[in-house]
Amino acid sequence: MASLGSPPRRVTVDTDQARRLIGEQFPRWAELPIRPVAKSGWDNITFHLGDAMLVRLPSAAEYALAVEKEQRWLPALTPQLPLPVPVPLAQGVPGAGYPFPWSIYRWLDGESASPDGVGDPVRFALDLAGFLAALQSVDAAEGPQPGKHNWFRGGTLRTFDDLVQRALATLGGHVDADVVREIWKTALEAPWDGVDVWFHGDVAPGNLLLSKGNLSAVIDFGSCGVGDPACDTAIAWTLLTDEGRRAFRDRLAVDEATWARGRGWALWKTLHTCAQTLGEADEEARRVLDGILANG
Secondary structure, eight states, X not given: OOOTTSOOOOOOOOHHHHHHHXXXXXXXXXXXXXXXXXXXOSSEEEXXXXXXXXXXXXXXXXXXXXXXXXXXXXXXXXGGSSSOOOOEEEEEOSBTTBOSOEEEEEOOOOEEOOTTTOSOHHHHHHHHHHHHHHHHTSOOTTOOOXXXXXXXXXXXXXXXXXXXXXHHHHHGGGSOHHHHHHHHHHHHHSOOOOOOEEEOSOOOGGGEEEETTEEEEEOOOTTOEEEOGGGGGGHHHXXXXXXXXXXXXXXXXXXXXXXXXXXXXXXXHHHHHHHHTTTSOOHHHHHHHHHHXXXX
């Protein structure tokens, strides 16, 4: 397991290798065309399989820890949620030179969410909050606790304190360190009642799909689990408008402590990104950071 903040050792997969995996393990689909998706994510290398399926291959051992979890839990979560989520159709095993377990899913149409792509920011915020409220209402008794499989989402923010301190040291005078430390201190001290609920773990623009400007699906449950749901509120600062943020909080009935922890989740992730891209033209990360510092 790579340490927090250090990149995992990733593998590459080309189309021929993916085709061999399908042919060896799922011959009933061997004749379907396979091609890379237009924009593959970091955690998984993704291919279209025919017109209705998706091949999802973890890019590192750390990400492969989520495969069996998603295979087990997504079928149970799906009927209890108000929006489509990925439906696993099959689970593959290492082969054709590829070292990890992998999955085949049903394809979900849509474009990744973006500030410009969202039609009505308040409706979007309310729809997302409604989805998360439904997820949180699912029985969490046997769900997966925070751990290596989800990079400790749903656990204590103190896990990420070293990342915050290193990011501040890297960024130097590029951020208001006093403001950052105050927000971070408040987040660390905000209590959680300890009641486990389901969370997605990576509610980010790339995992929220739009159709005609509206939220149409939520994908990539690799970081899901049960624990503190504050991590799922980070999206309030990273994508939502001011009005949308208020509507989102009201719909989810988020208390002060959970809101403070959610702001902390948004802060550490964005600080880390800004530190990694210092000197590059990452205007989006800087815009998000400015919003986190300005809006409580």
